[in-house]
Amino acid sequence: MSQHLNKLEFRMKQLTLKLIGAGILCASCSLWQFPAVLAQPVNSSPPSSPAIPAQTAQGLETLAYAQAVQAIVFSYPLFISERERVQREKISSIGAGANPLVAPLNQFGHMRRLVTAAVKNLPVSPNNDTVYSGAVLDLSEQPIVLQTPDILDRFFTVQIANAYIDNLPYKISSRTNGGRASTLAIVGPNWQGKLPEGMQTLRANTNIVMVAPRIRVDDDSDLPTVLAYQSRMSLTALSDWAKGPGATTPKPPALRKRPAYADEFAYYRRMVDLLTENPPLAQDAAAVESMKQLGIQAGKPFDPLTLHPQARAGMLRALKDLPAITDGIRYSRGVETPNHWRTNPEGGRYGLNYVSRAEMALVGLMSNDAEEATYLQTFVDNKGEQMNSANNYVLHLQAQDIPKLIKNGFWSLTMYDAYRFQYAENPINRFKIGNRDKLKFNADGSLDIYIQEKSPGQALESNWLPAPAGAKDFKTTLRIYGPAEGQSEMAVLSTFPGIQKVKP
Structure with a gap:
């Protein structure tokens, strides 16, 4: 049980x-x-x-x-x-804080480079597949209009979640609109007014919402293309829309006064x-x-x-008991599969599953809907034992186990330390491995991914996911961006193979 x-x-x-x-x-x-x-x-x-x-x-x-x-x-x-709102309320310009994603309220912050082990202060489990953008919107005074360009050559999604981190319906993504250019008015729960004709509307059920665009990036040489896409995304207050998208920076909302409780x-x-x-x-x-x-x-x-x-x-x-409760949440996130992966089959739509929602808020901040992106994560091997870099492991995928994808979709397996959920330094600066890498497949179409601290040797290094140095606990996360129809269902996820400990 x-x-x-x-x-x-x-x-x-x-x-x-x-x-x-x-x-x-x-x-x-x-x-x-x-x-x-x-x-x-x-x-x-x-x-x-x-x-x-x-x-x-x-x-x-x-x-x-x-x-x-x-x-x-x-x-x-x-x-x-x-916490995310207060961080942004306290700064007046983009880049004023240590985290480039933290921009003033109602403005975008953008990661301009791929995340590495040198970045240690992100509030989320980072990935090395996309360049993050992020914004916290305060809709209490008026709608904010989001505009995005055509992004047709790669996976692209815009996740928008309310203050409880429940996702709102997706309007912009490779899956829902093919990544085509969009103009979307994000409206608070109590706002009554008229929007410009032809403007899409997303009615939020809380006045605080978080916006998280993700754009696939292959490597550093691909960054200029992605940064150009970022520069063409904008947030504009509805009252300034007539001046043009992004022509005016939204004015920050009034500072919220908070009582100082001390009992x-x-x-x-x-x-x-x-x-x-x-x-x-x-x-x-x-x-x-x-x-x-x-x-x-x-x-x-x-x-x-x-x-x-x-x-x-x-x-x-x-x-x-709050520290123990949050530690239990950290460790037991999601539903466990027979092979000891954990997943949230509901994605970012939690319904009455408040425990699952709290788990995501603690560990990942926000989670895409399962149809948009499917996640499997584990701290343990296929026998249920905590993974530690003192040991060597392999993930063996039969041809039928390899994730199926929509157009522009991709998958990757990412390495994290087990407690901060951040990247660990390694000699080849590889933090994830996936279908966009030059993997070596076996003759029968199967695939072996070697998970260990030391290189498995030059012949196998293309399939190596480095583990942290120094006999440390770690976790891995499999991300499937743009899963094919049915790929995110529990019947499929429950058969995904576990990670096996092997002899050095």
């Missing part, structure tokens, strides 16, 4: 069963729908603990703990998107602020009701004194 559930979900399911058995939780309720027993109106000072049996007190604390963990998981992406419940107070600015969707009604039981409610200040002392204790215990 634990093999097929991520650790956090497994623990919560165990807790649910125990609570049902103890008569504390009804068997017909979901974990989000606890009885309304935690809210207790009190005076302005903390009340003394009521005289209740020890088992009841433990039950109240445990229920609040479980609900608080769920609230943390639900809202975690908001803290990540807030032990500060995290929950900030959670309420973020939920107020980014109201949950109708589909999240059960989660909203559960958080309400703890006094976490959009538009209403959080007051822990309205809660039973045992409920407060449970909420504080959840905060104490």
